[in-house]
């Protein structure tokens with residue numbers, strides 16, 4: 001087997017044109033790492049932000065850099081004989097960010113605790129595009145909000161990558177889900193399990209919501225129409241706002257304090273945990289969670305995926321196929 005692999009190679013930050021393709025050394029495995037032959041990988045807003053010199057670009061300490069955070073593929077090499085994932089196993093997983101050798105490549109090396117068995121019900125592209133957004137949705141809906149029956153939850157951007165998983169998880173665990181999207185996505189949100197849908201372009205959500213909510217999962221912040229600040233108006237006393245896009249609303253804590261109400265506020269960071277992915281895979285295989293793909297492209301068309309994501313209106317996720 002050759003020691004080289006095909007990969008996306010970025011030599012400087014910039015526009016989509018910096019996404020070049022060539023050969024790179026195959027990653028080696030150390031400690032509990034598992035070598036995975038990547039079949040498909042998901043594309044996320046963090047990829048676009050980092051490529052342009054924002055996001056987590058400050059942690060990229062050498063070029064060429066291989067971007068990509070999540071993937072699905074087949075185990076090529078296990079760290080030891082009885083490790084949980086052995087050659088031939090079909091897996092999906094996520095890399096700890098930041099990293100140097102990402103998943104837009106033929107091979108990725110990842111600690112086995114960040115892997116889970118690929119859901120049988122998902123295609124390679126769906127499985128490759130699930131981990132980052134689904135783990136973020138889990139961190140917000142399950143870990144931070146402690147979702148439960150009857151809890152009223154407002155989810156902004158419910159039709160996007162994180163949002164469409166969050167709507168499904170909140171619905172599955174019994175919450176009353178209110179979600180925002182533009183008109184073309186309202187039926188999609190209902191199919192995912194939203195109890196109420198609001199077209200944010202035609203109605204102010206704070207006027208449409210007549211009964212206060214317990215939790216707001218804010219996937220927009222104040223970068224569009226002060227969505228974060230306005231969300232405080234719909235929270236009940238003691239309610240919780242979770243702001244997910246880092247940097248989209250830096251004044252959140254000050255604004256919450258200024259309300260002089262007993263509101264809670266939190267940002268969020270996801271953790272690449274295989275055990276949670278195992279639960280996500282179970283939910284998928286029992287028919288309670290799906291990954292909607294807006295587009296599936298070959299790796300070499302990654303720039304097109306970046307442009308679609310930068311436009312801000314992807315429904316569900318975008319995946320690239322590799323190999």
Ligand SMILES: NC(=O)c1ccc[n+]([C@@H]2O[C@H](COP(=O)([O-])OP(=O)(O)OC[C@H]3O[C@@H](n4cnc5c(N)ncnc54)[C@H](OP(=O)(O)O)[C@@H]3O)[C@@H](O)[C@H]2O)c1
Pocket residue numbers: 044045046132133136156157158159160161162163180181182183184185200219220224225227244245246268269270309312313314315316
């Ligand atoms: N902190 C973390 O660890 C973490 C993890 C994951 C993601 N994030 C961040 O969280 C954000 C969301 O991620 P994502 O992957 O879900 O993004 P995404 O898939 O690109 O979101 C696209 C969705 O946003 C909706 N949208 C756009 N403007 C809206 C508005 N004003 N109100 C309501 N919906 C709107 C669009 O619906 P329409 O087309 O119907 O408008 C579209 O479906 C990103 O900024 C991402 O970087 C942070």
